[in-house]
Amino acid sequence: MTKARNSPTWRADLALLVVVAIWGATFVLVKEALADASTLLFLALRFSLGAVVLGLVFLGRYGGLAAAKRSLVAGVVAGICLFCGYFFQTTGLRYTTPSKSAFITALSIVMVPLLVSLVHKSTPHAAELAGVVLATAGLGLMTLEGDNFALNRGDLLTIVCAAAFALHIMVLGHYSDKVSVELLSFGQVSTTALIALGAFWWAETPRIRWSQGLITALVVTGVMATALAFTVQTWAQRHTSPTRTALIIALEPVFAWVVALLVAAEKFSARGMAGGLLILGGVVLAELKPSWARRHPLR
Numbered sequence: 522m523t524k525a526r527n528s529p530t531w532r533a534d535l536a537l538l539v540v541v542a543i544w545g546a547t548f549v550l551v552k553e554a555l556a557d558a559s560t561l562l563f564l565a566l567r568f569s570l571g572a573v574v575l576g577l578v579f580l581g582r583y584g585g586l587a588a589a590k591r592s593l594v595a596g597v598v599a600g601i602c603l604f605c606g607y608f609f610q611t612t613g614l615r616y617t618t619p620s621k622s623a624f625i626t627a628l629s630i631v632m633v634p635l636l637v638s639l640v641h642k643s644t645p646h647a648a649e650l651a652g653v654v655l656a657t658a659g660l661g662l663m664t665l666e667g668d669n670f671a672l673n674r675g676d677l678l679t680i681v682c683a684a685a686f687a688l689h690i691m692v693l694g695h696y697s698d699k700v701s702v703e704l705l706s707f708g709q710v711s712t713t714a715l716i717a718l719g720a721f722w723w724a725e726t727p728r729i730r731w732s733q734g735l736i737t738a739l740v741v742t743g744v745m746a747t748a749l750a751f752t753v754q755t756w757a758q759r760h761t762s763p764t765r766t767a768l769i770i771a772l773e774p775v776f777a778w779v780v781a782l783l784v785a786a787e788k789f790s791a792r793g794m795a796g797g798l799l800i801l802g803g804v805v806l807a808e809l810k811p812s813w814a815r816r817h818p819l820r
Contacts, residue, residue, distance in 0.1 A: 529760040530760055530761050530765075532760070533756070533757035533760035533761040534757070534761055534765060534769060536753050536756070536757045537753070537754065537757045537761070537766060537769045537770070538769055538772070539753070540749075540750045540753050540754055540757075541769055541770055541772050541773045541776060542776045543741075543745050543746050543749075543750055544746055544750065544773050544776070544777075545623060545772075545773045545774070545775070545776025545777040545779075545780060546741075546776060546777070546780045547738075547741060547742050547746045548614070548619035548620070548622055548623050548777040548780070548781065549619045549777070549780050549781050549784050550734075550737065550738040550741055550742065551563075551611060551614055551619075551738060551742065552614050552618075552619045552622075553734050553738070554734055554735045554738035554739070555611070555614060555615055556734075557729065557730040557731075557732045557734065557735040558728060558729045558730070558735055559721065559725050559726065559727055559728040559729070560608065560611050560612050560615070560725060561608070561717050561720050561721035561724060561725050561727075562717075562721045562725070562727050562728070562729055563611065563735075563738075563739075564604075564607055564608060564611060564713070564714075564717040564721075565714060565717035565718045565721050566739050566743070567739055567742045567743045567747060568607075568710055568711075568713040568714035568717060568743070568747060569714040569717075569718065569743075570739060570740075570743030570744065570747075570748075571710045571714070571743045571744070571747030571748040571751075572707065572710045572711040572714045574743070574744055574747075574748035574749075575706060575707045575710055575711075575748050575751070575752070576707060576711075578748070578752065579703040579704070579706070579707055589701070589704055591699070591700050592700035592701040592703075592704030592705055592708060593704060593708045595692070595696035595699070595700045595705050595708065596704060596705050596706075596707065596708015596709045596711070596712060597708060597709075597712045598692050598696075599689060599692045599693055599696065599705065599708070599709040599712075600708060600709035600710070600711065600712025600713045600716070601712060601716070602685055602686070602688045602689035602692055603685075603689050603709050603710075603712070603713045604712065604713040604716045604717065605681075605682075605685035605688075606629075606682050606683075606685035606686040606689055607682075607713065608682075608717075609678045609679065609681045609682035609685060610622060610626060610678075610679060610682035612678050613674075613675040613676070613677075613678030613679040613682060614675065614679075615675065616673055616674045616675030616676075616678070617673060617675025617676050617679060618781065619777055619780075619781045620774065620777050620778040620781045620782075620797075621663055621664065621675075621676065621679075621793070622675070622679050622777070623773055623774035623776075623777030623778065624659075624663060624774040624777075624778075624796070624797045624800050624801075625660065625663070625664070625676060625679040625680060625682075625683060625800075626679060626682060626683050626686065626773070626774070627683075627770075627771055627773060627774050627800055627801070627804055628656055628660065628680070628683040628800065628804075629682075629683040629684070629685075629686035629687040629689075629690065630687075630690075630767050630770065630771060630804045630807065631649075631652050631653050631656045631803055631804055631807050632683060632684060632687035633687045633690050633691060634646070634649040634807060635649070635653065636687055636688065636691060637691065640691075648806055648807060648809070649807045651803075651806055651807075652802075652803040652804065652805075652806040652807025653803065653807065654803070655799050655800075655802050655803030655806060656799065656800045656802075656803030656804060656807075657803075658796075658799050658803075659795075659796040659797065659798070659799025659800035659801075659802070659803060660680075660796065660800060661796070662792050662793070662795050662796030662799065663676075663792075663793050663796030663797060663800070664676040664796075693705075702755045705755075706751045706752060706755055709751075710747060710748070710751065767804075768804075768805060768809075771801060771804040771805060774797065774800070774801070775801070778797065
């Protein structure tokens with residue numbers, strides 16, 4: 522019985538690892554694609570492609586009207602958070618490096634328990650507070666420039682992105698066991714696409730130059746990093762624990778740094794490397810709470 526129960530776990534962990542590797546690789550792709558497309562137009566094309574793919578895959582699996590309505594409402598709420606996360610992350614990538622963007626984005630995992638504590642008026646665990654301190658110290662080492670201790674624009678935008686992704690994790694934690702997983706996935710991706718489609722023509726000066734790099738980035742991010750990744754993540758989280766999921770997702774900046782090193786020849790200074798390790802250490806510490814520790818309502 523134990524073997525049968527545990528058998529899907531390693532498959533789920535491996536699937537999540539593949540998804541995280543894809544997400545990590547997209548930082549370099551998106552950074553390069555932004556030379557050929559404006560931010561909101563790129564997001565509109567990426568998430569529209571993802572929504573079409575999910576719509577075709579999940580066609581006919583939506584259930585009754587009442588269930589579909591609840592699922593779509595949840596998808597809209599999650600989609601607003603998702604749009605904010607990707608908008609600030611993608612805009613920030615214009616002014617910061619792919620690997621720094623990935624490490625700062627990982628702060629969302631540390632922010633979740635703090636936001637949960639704020640919402641439920643509870644006290645964070647000591648391990649979570651220690652993780653926040655470590656991650657904040659790492660963020661300072663990576664991003665504070667020169668002697669004036671100023672964050673650059675891209676780093677600041679990416680911190681906002683991390684907060685939006687933390688809210689997105691909370692929303693999914695609240696709704697995931699109450700609504701259709703298929704419609705929740707489709708709803709959040711479609712909402713992100715609709716917001717970007719409704720905003721790009723007036724909130725920015727639309728710009729696009731169809732190049733091989735842009736097309737590759739759209740296919741990889743739209744199909745693999747959006748439609749496929751959300752579907753695989755949803756399946757995998759049915760077979761593995763939230764803690765294991767968070768720890769695997771924490772590897773995303775590692776993959777982003779390796780790809781940036783191999784493809785873009787990007788290198789960290791010793792200070793930047795130390796900051797990245799502190800951020801990862803903070804994320805791991807916040808997730809590896811003692812087994813006796815009281816769990817938050819969304820955990």
